[in-house]
Amino acid sequence: MKAPFFDLSAEISNCKAELAEISAVIDSGKFVGGPLVEKFEMELALFNESRCCAGVGNGLDAIRIVLEALEIRPGAEVIVPSLTCHSTWLAVVKVGATPSLADVLEGTAGLNPELIEVTISLWTSAKIGAHLYGIASRVSAINRIADNFSIPVIEDCAQSHCASIEGKKVGTFGLAGAFSSYPTKNLDAIGDAGAVSMDDEQVLHLLKSRRSCGQRNSKYERVDIDWNSRLDPIQAAVTSFKLRHLAGFNSRRKDIASSYLEAMGDRSQKVIGLGQENSVWNHFVIRSDNRESLMHYLAEQGVGTDIHYPYYNRDSPALNKYLHISPGQQLDSPTKGLYVRPGLWRNLQTFSKDAVCLVLASEHFDEADYLHEYSDYLLWAGAN
Numbered sequence: 001m002k003a004p005f006f007d008l009s010a011e012i013s014n015c016k017a018e019l020a021e022i023s024a025v026i027d028s029g030k031f032v033g034g035p036l037v038e039k040f041e042m043e044l045a046l047f048n049e050s051r052c053c054a055g056v057g058n059g060l061d062a063i064r065i066v067l068e069a070l071e072i073r074p075g076a077e078v079i080v081p082s083l084t085c086h087s088t089w090l091a092v093v094k095v096g097a098t099p100s101l102a103d104v105l106e107g108t109a110g111l112n113p114e115l116i117e118v119t120i121s122l123w124t125s126a127k128i129g130a131h132l133y134g135i136a137s138r139v140s141a142i143n144r145i146a147d148n149f150s151i152p153v154i155e156d157c158a159q160s161h162c163a164s165i166e167g168k169k170v171g172t173f174g175l176a177g178a179f180s181s182y183p184t185k186n187l188d189a190i191g192d193a194g195a196v197s198m199d200d201e202q203v204l205h206l207l208k209s210r211r212s213c214g215q216r217n218s219k220y221e222r223v224d225i226d227w228n229s230r231l232d233p234i235q236a237a238v239t240s241f242k243l244r245h246l247a248g249f250n251s252r253r254k255d256i257a258s259s260y261l262e263a264m265g266d267r268s269q270k271v272i273g274l275g276q277e278n279s280v281w282n283h284f285v286i287r288s289d290n291r292e293s294l295m296h297y298l299a300e301q302g303v304g305t306d307i308h309y310p311y312y313n314r315d316s317p318a319l320n321k322y323l324h325i326s327p328g329q330q331l332d333s334p335t336k337g338l339y340v341r342p343g344l345w346r347n348l349q350t351f352s353k354d355a356v357c358l359v360l361a362s363e364h365f366d367e368a369d370y371l372h373e374y375s376d377y378l379l380w381a382g383a384n
């Protein structure tokens with residue numbers, strides 16, 4: 001059995017309905033903005049039970065534009081998880097602020113609330129929490145601390161469309177939820193796409209102007225300078241269609257994950273997010289002391305794996321120039337650079353070495369075959 005980690009062409013070839021949605025965009029003659037983008041924005045806001053939403057070009061810009069709308073500027077620090085997609089920190093660096101890293105919890109890969117307070121300084125202006133792998137990380141403790149210090153919270157929901165905590169969707173716990181519909185996400189476009197949903201209509205208004213070169217109500221009324229990061233109507237039409245089916249897609253992911261867990265038996269303790277009932281399983285991540293051999297073994301069987309994420313932030317070549325590590329660094333001294341405070345990134349270190357994602361959303365095999373085909377691999381994986 002061959003199962004590439006992702007094969008998006010196989011997925012789209014089954015999706016005639018999306019093609020019809022795309023034709024509708026072409027027929028409409030509205031190739032930038034327009035009613036299909038507005039429809040998607042309304043649908044996502046309704047879906048998330050938030051008051052409003054703005055479609056943007058991608059998930060990185062979703063975070064960046066919120067930071068800009070909040071006037072986060074050079075000199076400010078923004079708390080970010082030590083383990084996350086490069087884009088979460090990049091958004092912070094792009095507005096000229098300094099990412100201040102806090103480590104994640106072993107069980108959920110979400111920010112560790114115990115480390116938030118020591119990460120806060122006089123210059124902390126925002127906090128970004130990421131719900132990684134489809135797991136809704138427990139945000140209430142973190143938000144309480146942020147509230148005490150009047151720090152706005154942005155949730156990076158790129159990997160967790162529809163994950164929830166006690167019935168409340170991710171993206172609605174802080175000031176804003178930033179979403180990506182990069183084609184490997186749960187709500188996937190057929191290109192780049194992103195969105196921000198929130199309750200604050202005033203901030204959203206600013207954000208809408210910022211996604212469109214600083215434009216306000218009319219074409220030549222500019223209130224600020226910014227880039228263009230608008231949601232393409234073709235992507236809006238596709239994500240709008242997929243949003244209607246998201247619960248079904250997520251439930252399939254959950255079934256597959258359950259098959260994996262069943263096959264792993266006691267060894268499923270090695271799965272990140274085990275016991276998180278409302279995870280939407282963007283990735284199925286297991287921890288293995290023998291990761292390279294496992295990946296090699298699965299590759300030989302034609303089964304793809306991936307690592308999210310293989311690096312410490314501090315090893316990221318692109319971010320190195322922003323890096324400033326000083327063991328004796330005072331918490332209250334603002335320094336141009338990426339803050340990596342010793343002792344605050346233990347789980348990042350271990351995850352970077354032993355976490356590996358197994359195939360989850362491949363179109364290449366039948367769900368009923370999973371258990372049968374994978375149990376040997378999974379037992380092997382869990383045993384190492």
Ligand SMILES: Cc1ncc(COP(=O)(O)O)c(C=O)c1O
Pocket residue numbers: 058059060061084085087088130132156158159180181182192193194
């Ligand atoms: C956690 C996280 N944040 C941000 C992003 C950035 O999204 P995009 O690739 O749409 O810019 C991604 C996706 O790649 C992600 O996984």
